[in-house]
Amino acid sequence: MNSSIMTIIIVLCExxxxxxxxxxxxxxxxxxxxxxxxxxxxEGTMAVxxxxxxxxxxxTSNLFLALLGAFVGGMFCGLIxxxxxxxxKANQNVTGLAIxxxxxxxxxxxxxxxxxxxxxxxxxxxxxxxITGGGxxxxxxxxxxxxxxxxxxxxxxxxILIALVVWIYITKTKSGLRMRASGENPASADSVxxxxxxxxxxxxxxxxxxxxxxxxxxxxxxxxxxWNTDWINGYGWIAVALVIFANWSxxxxxxxxxxxxxxxxxxxRMPSLASAFPSVLSWSTAIPTELFDALPFIVTMLVLxxxxxxxxxxxxxxxxxxxxxxxxxR
Amino acid sequence: MKKKITVLLTVLVMIVASLGIMSAFTGCTDTDxxxxxxxxxxxxxxxxxxxxxxxxxxxxxxQEELGLKKSQIIIKDSLPDDQTDxxxxxxxxxxxxxxxxxxxxxxxxxxxxxxxxxxxxEIIFSHGTGYLDTYGxxxxxxxxxxxxxxxxxxYLAGLVAGLTTETGNIGYVVARGTDTAECxxxxxxxxxxxxxxxxNVKVHVMILNSWFDxxxxxxxxxxxxxxxxxxVITQHCDTExxxxxxxxxxxxxxxxxxxxxxxxxxxxxxxxxxxLTSVLWNWGAYYKVAIETAMKCFDEQGNFVSNEEWIxxxxxxxxxxxxxxxxxxxxxxxxxxxAEIVALVEAMMAKGTTEWDVFTNKALSxxxxxxxxxxxxxxxxxxxxxxxxxxxxxxxxxxGDMPYWVAGVEVxxx
Numbered sequence: 001m002n003s004s005i006m007t008i009i010i011v012l013c014e015x016x017x018x019x020x021x022x023x024x025x026x027x028x029x030x031x032x033x034x035x036x037x038x039x040x041x042x043e044g045t046m047a048v049x050x051x052x053x054x055x056x057x058x059x060t061s062n063l064f065l066a067l068l069g070a071f072v073g074g075m076f077c078g079l080i081x082x083x084x085x086x087x088x089k090a091n092q093n094v095t096g097l098a099i100x101x102x103x104x105x106x107x108x109x110x111x112x113x114x115x116x117x118x119x120x121x122x123x124x125x126x127x128x129x130x131i132t133g134g135g136x137x138x139x140x141x142x143x144x145x146x147x148x149x150x151x152x153x154x155x156x157x158x159x160i161l162i163a164l165v166v167w168i169y170i171t172k173t174k175s176g177l178r179m180r181a182s183g184e185n186p187a188s189a190d191s192v193x194x195x196x197x198x199x200x201x202x203x204x205x206x207x208x209x210x211x212x213x214x215x216x217x218x219x220x221x222x223x224x225x226x227w228n229t230d231w232i233n234g235y236g237w238i239a240v241a242l243v244i245f246a247n248w249s250x251x252x253x254x255x256x257x258x259x260x261x262x263x264x265x266x267x268x269r270m271p272s273l274a275s276a277f278p279s280v281l282s283w284s285t286a287i288p289t290e291l292f293d294a295l296p297f298i299v300t301m302l303v304l305x306x307x308x309x310x311x312x313x314x315x316x317x318x319x320x321x322x323x324x325x326x327x328x329x330r
Numbered sequence: 331m332k333k334k335i336t337v338l339l340t341v342l343v344m345i346v347a348s349l350g351i352m353s354a355f356t357g358c359t360d361t362d363x364x365x366x367x368x369x370x371x372x373x374x375x376x377x378x379x380x381x382x383x384x385x386x387x388x389x390x391x392x393q394e395e396l397g398l399k400k401s402q403i404i405i406k407d408s409l410p411d412d413q414t415d416x417x418x419x420x421x422x423x424x425x426x427x428x429x430x431x432x433x434x435x436x437x438x439x440x441x442x443x444x445x446x447x448x449x450x451x452e453i454i455f456s457h458g459t460g461y462l463d464t465y466g467x468x469x470x471x472x473x474x475x476x477x478x479x480x481x482x483x484x485y486l487a488g489l490v491a492g493l494t495t496e497t498g499n500i501g502y503v504v505a506r507g508t509d510t511a512e513c514x515x516x517x518x519x520x521x522x523x524x525x526x527x528x529x530n531v532k533v534h535v536m537i538l539n540s541w542f543d544x545x546x547x548x549x550x551x552x553x554x555x556x557x558x559x560x561x562v563i564t565q566h567c568d569t570e571x572x573x574x575x576x577x578x579x580x581x582x583x584x585x586x587x588x589x590x591x592x593x594x595x596x597x598x599x600x601x602x603x604x605x606l607t608s609v610l611w612n613w614g615a616y617y618k619v620a621i622e623t624a625m626k627c628f629d630e631q632g633n634f635v636s637n638e639e640w641i642x643x644x645x646x647x648x649x650x651x652x653x654x655x656x657x658x659x660x661x662x663x664x665x666x667x668x669a670e671i672v673a674l675v676e677a678m679m680a681k682g683t684t685e686w687d688v689f690t691n692k693a694l695s696x697x698x699x700x701x702x703x704x705x706x707x708x709x710x711x712x713x714x715x716x717x718x719x720x721x722x723x724x725x726x727x728x729x730g731d732m733p734y735w736v737a738g739v740e741v742x743x744x
Contacts, residue, residue, distance in 0.1 A: 002557060010556050014549075116376040125596040132578035224574040226594065228544040229374060268549035271536065271742035272557035289539040289743050 007276035009148050011262070011269045016156060019261025021046070021222065023159045024214030025239030026246060026253040027166050028074070031207030033243055034170055035200045036183035038322040040096025041081055042211055043236025044103020049074040049212020050231045051107040054219035055114075058121035063130055063154065066216055074212020077103055078205040086197050086204075089324045104232070111227050123225050131220045155217050160254060162210060167251040179203055183318035186325035196325050214239070238264075241300040244307050248316030260296055267292035364402055365431075365625050365632050368424030370417070371407040372436040372541070373568070379588035380568040382407065385435040385458075388613025395618050396625075404429060411438025411541060421446050430454065430632055431624040433617070436541075437512070447473035452634035454624040459512055461730040463645055472637050476616055476646035477512075477729055478654040481519035482679050483609045485688045486657050486672050487584050488523020490606050491562045492531050493665035494582060500524060500533050501554030501563040503547055503572045507537040507744070511732040516566050518736040519688045525738055526694045527671065534558045535741045538567060547571035555579045558742070562606065570594055577604040582663055587611060589658045601661065608658035615653045616646060647725060650679035667703060671696055674705045689723035713737045 002010065025042050032039040039045075052073030057066025081099050084090040114120040123131070134153030140146045170176040181189035182199040190196050219231050238260055245260075246253035267289055274281040307315075369389055373382035386405075393403050404427055406420035417439055424432050425446070431454040434443045440460035447455040447464045455464070455473035464473040491500050502520065506513045521533045536550040548571030554560040555575065564584040565572040573590040576583035583590065585608030591601040626639040648654035657676075660669055675694065678686055686692060692707040712720040714734040723732075735741060 007557060014552070112374055112376045115378045118378065120378075122595065122597045124598075128578075128596060222545060222548075223571070224548065224578060226570045226574050228569050228571075230542070230544055233545050264545075265549070267546055268536070268553045269557075272553055275557075275742070285742070286744055289537060293540070293543075 002272075002276070004276040005144065007272050009144055011265060011273060012148060013151060014265040014269055015258050015262035016152060017221070017261070018264045019257040019259075020152075020156045020159045021214040021217040021235050022239050022242055022260050023163055023253055023257035024217060025211050025236055026242040026257060027159070027163045027250045028207040028209070028211035028214070029239055029243045030170070030246070030248055030250045030253065031166060031203045031210065032078075033321055034183050034248060034318055035179045035203035036186060036196075036318055036320045036323065036325070037081070037085060037200055037204055038092050038096065039078075039081055039099070039204065039208070040093055040240060041077060041099025041103065041208075042239050043232055043234070044100035044106075045074050045077040045081075045208050045211040046215030046218065046232045046236045046239075047103045047107035048077050049209075049215030050219040051110050051215075052076075053212065053216030054225060055110070055121065057216070057220060058123055058127070058225055061124045061127040063127075063220075066220060067155070067158075067213060070212040070216035071209040072212070074215065075205050075209040077212075078208025081208065082201045082204040085324060086200050089326065092322055092324065100236070107231065108229060111231075112229070115227055120227050128225070131225055153221055155213065155221065159213070159217075162213075163250040163254050166210075167249060170250070180318070182325075183320050186320050186323075190325075190327060196327075200325075211236070211239075238296055238300065241303060244317075245300075245303045247314075248318070260299070263292075263296045263299060266295060365398075365628055366402050366404060366427070366429045367398075367621055367624075368404045368406065368421075368427070368429035368432040370409055370420055370424075370432070370434040370436070370439055371405065372409055372411060372438075373407065375405050375407040379570060379590070379593045381587050382435070384587045384611045385613050388611070388615075388617045389433070391614030392617035392621050395614070396621055398621075409436070409439070411436055414442060417442045418446075425450060425453065428632070430628050430634070431456065431621065433620070434458065437510075444473060451637075454627060454637065454640055456620055456624070465641070465644065470637075471641045474620075474640065474643065474645050476620065476648075478611070478616070478648040478652070479650065479683070479728070480609065480611070480655055481515045481688055481728060482650050483655045483657055484516045484519040485523035486675060487564060487607060487609050488520040488525075489527055489671055489675065490657075490660065490664055490668045491520070491564060491584060492524030492526065492528035493668045493671070494606060494663065495524075495528065495531060495562045497559045497561045498528065498531050499558055499560045500531060501551060501558060501560030501572075502533055502535045502565070503538065503550045503554070503563070504535055504566045505538050505541050505568075507539070507741070508733040508735070511728060511730050513566050514732040514735060515689075515728045517739060518732070518734075520564065521736050521738050522688055522693070527696060531738065533739045534560055535735065535739055537741065537743055542568065544569045544571055548575045551575035551583075552579075555581055573602075573605055577602060580604075582606050582661075584608065585658070591658060591661065601659070603661045603663050605661060606664050607660050609655070610658055611655050612653055616648060619643075620646070647729065649683055650676070651682055667698075670703045671705075674703055678705070689720075689728065691721070715739050715741075 049070035053066045053070025056069030077099055084095045085092050135151040139150040178194045179199050182196045186196045242256050246256040270284050274284045371382045375386055377383040409416050409420055434457045437459045440462045443455050443457045444462045451470040458476050463475045464470045504513050524531045534554055547567045547569050551563045551572040552575050561581045563572050563576040565586050570593040573583040573585050573594045577594050582604055584606050589608045591605035595602040623639050623643045627637050629635050693710040695706050695708045696703050715737050
């Protein structure tokens with residue numbers, strides 16, 4: 001049994017590990033939504049990123065290629081979504097759901113077919129230790145703090161970096177302003193010479209690529225690169241809700257993702273917390289584990305309820321969210 | 331207009347493609363007059379490890395052994411336990427496709443199968459792992475129930491784990507708790523096995539409350555290793571997650587349902603040495619005799635004659651002597667003496683369960699005499715982990731009603 005402090009640190013680490021795919025999914029979705037597209041295809045986009053990235057990574061034993069593959073896989077889904085909703089003006093919600101069904105189906109199809117024909121690549125021992133180990137050498141050996149801050153795989157830090165870069169891009173740069181204008185009021189943006197369609201295309205495709213990275217994280221780091229039929233496991237849907245929780249700010253999404261990561265980790269880690277703090281948490285052992293499965297979704301619902309009751313003045317929701325822009329109807 | 335049509339077509343193509351992908355995994359239809367067996371699986375039939383894989387291997391074995399054509403076996407797969415509508419639809423499809431026998435491999439199909447067995451007296455039903463049947467006065471006598479004394483192999487796995495653990499803490503990721511005897515009997519037998527060679531061993535149990543939760547199957551193993559100092563992990567769930575977690579943490583694991591040493595092996599390595607062994611079903615042993623018996627109830631045109639043979643066959647509860655399960659080859663990391671001790675107990679089990687059985691007040695004790703292990707039976711009182719005595723454990727307890735954990739089991743969630 002670990003000391004109480006160590007138990008807390010282990011649980012927090014687990015929250016970060018499980019929160020990272022959420023952070024990537026959320027950051028990608030924020031890019032989509034801020035430019036005006038409510039993309040409900042996160043789950044499917046992550047699934048495609050997972051299968052392309054994992055296969056490329058396992059086949060080449062190269063983590064960089066895995067990330068690249070996932071990014072391209074995600075971009076592919078983004079491109080379909082953008083083509084349908086922007087060029088063909090299809091309904092965004094329907095298209096997003098279609099991407100989810102299509103992406104999950106494609107991932108299942110490729111994975112099962114390869115498994116069936118015994119061609120699903122297995123990892124080399126070096127690649128396995130790369131995806132199951134990780135951490136910054138020397139720093140991670142500092143007691144407590146090392147484990148808490150420096151013991152993660154590279155993608156955890158990359159995800160934070162991406163979230164911060166996206167935040168700076170959206171709030172501080174000129175091109176971010178153009179992109180926000182396309183999401184807030186595409187007609188006005190158009191009237192000052194912003195190419196709304198191009199802005200949306202760009203952000204959807206890059207955002208979907210980032211979601212793809214979240215997918216490959218699920219495949220390689222959460223599932224250790226072993227195929228199972230449900231790699232994404234609903235994390236994509238939580239990411240959609242997290243966008244609201246984070247008020248459309250990818251910097252806030254960092255904390256929000258870890259909170260939801262913590263909720264997801266509770267099913268497996270609550271018993272450890274309860275035995276580390278028996279006087280405060282002993283009641284928790286009576287909670288059925290099914291409740292922990294439902295917890296992230298219950299909190300999601302609460303967030304939706306509260307955010308709809310309390311219309312914040314400084315809500316980050318773009319006004320033009322979910323609406324296609326018809327230039328002719330201006 | 332043109333755009334709308336293009337949109338519609340694109341969306342349609344995507345949906346059809348996804349549906350096509352799903353339906354590619356379900357069986358084909360055929361309507362000639364031969365004996366047909368319908369099979370219901372919980373996971374995709376293409377699985378290459380785990381529960382459905384083990385059952386499908388058995389079905390294929392029986393099909394080949396009995397010289398049946400592929401078209402005589404109709405598979406319906408990916409049917410979750412709780413999706414009553416899907417299960418009912420699948421059974422109805424099998425009946426419509428002319429199946430003479432329907433085999434359900436997962437616990438959750440029990441009620442649906444019994445209901446259909448009552449409606450269709452001229453179809454033979456066989457349901458695995460549950461406890462309902464339709465035998466008895468005034469009933470159709472066409473549905474049996476099958477399972478095996480898998481706890482015998484769990485006991486053997488417990489011996490291996492108890493000998494190999496250094497911390498004395500063994501982790502067990504289990505799908506369900508005291509409401510499911512299939513799970514508790516496995517955990518209890520495993521614990522008794524571990525205690526036979528290592529009296530102070532503790533078995534730490536975490537309950538998933540789900541038969542499909544890949545993320546947490548691995549996550550629970552992580553917790554057991556990181557927080558409870560377990561150095562051997564075993565499982566009663568379907569994926570490679572627990573073995574994979576053990577491997578990543580540099581500890582050992584014992585698999586279930588399929589040979590996890592193959593599943594988690596690195597490229598170019600045949601068997602992963604971190605997997606000590608696996609508890610394996612050999613369902614073919616049952617499916618062969620069951621299908622053979624069911625065929626006797628029909629004439630050559632596939633018309634129902636009588637279910638006399640099926641009544642005689644009855645509920646099936648195979649033990650070690652029937653070859654219904656086995657232990658996978660032991661890894662080089664197993665403690666010294668594990669192979670010898672396992673072989674000793676296997677020899678006892680091969681004689682049937684009358685001489686000695688796991689859930690009795692006789693414990694096995696192993697001593698080394700002149701370099702050879704000797705097994706003796708010693709008296710003990712079986713107790714649960716709340717200190718109550720356990721006596722007279724029957725087959726009905728093991729298959730349907732074992733709402734306790736034996737002493738030495740520590741359960742960490744609910």
